[in-house]
Amino acid sequence: MLCRKYIHNSRKFVAALAVAIAGCFTLGTAQAGTINWGPAKSATINSPYGGVVIGAPDDSTGGFMFSKGQMTKFGSDADMIIGNNGIIGATGIALSKKGFKSTSELDRGNYLDVLRIKNEGDLFVILLRNGKHAKIRIDKLTPGEAWFTYSKITFSYRIEKRG
Secondary structure, eight states: OHHHHHHHHHHHHHHHHHHHHHHHHHTTBOOOOEEEEOOOEEEEESSOBOSOOOSSOOTTTOEEETTTTEEESOTTTOSEEEBTTSEEEEEEEEEOOSOSOSEEEOOOSBOEEEEEOOSTTOEEEEEOTTSOEEEEEEEEEEEOSSTTOEEEEEEEEEEEEOO
């Protein structure tokens, strides 16, 4: 009797463990589906953040606010921060291979806290603080004084349109 109860409880434990592990693999994963992107806009960050970017913006860093299309000194309002070394920090960021069209499938992939810009033309999907997405394309990288830094970063972006 005791043995049967132990086996029954261990099966529940294994089942619960399997569900928990499966849940871990889906955290931070973008859902597939078609996204309608708003009109393309552009922005330039003239003095990228000079410190170390380790994730989403905070009040010590400020950052770019997509809803207003401008920089803000309040990190709690900012959706993304770009460091002068080309590191982008956000609540969630993923590389995109779906182009910069007005409609596209949402990239399936894991969102990270930071990614590095490698070249002009790089595409990223940013998870915004309001739950929407923005797609950005790096248009121009102006080299800075120090090696592997940028003094100005120009990008185009589209914000997800919802009903």
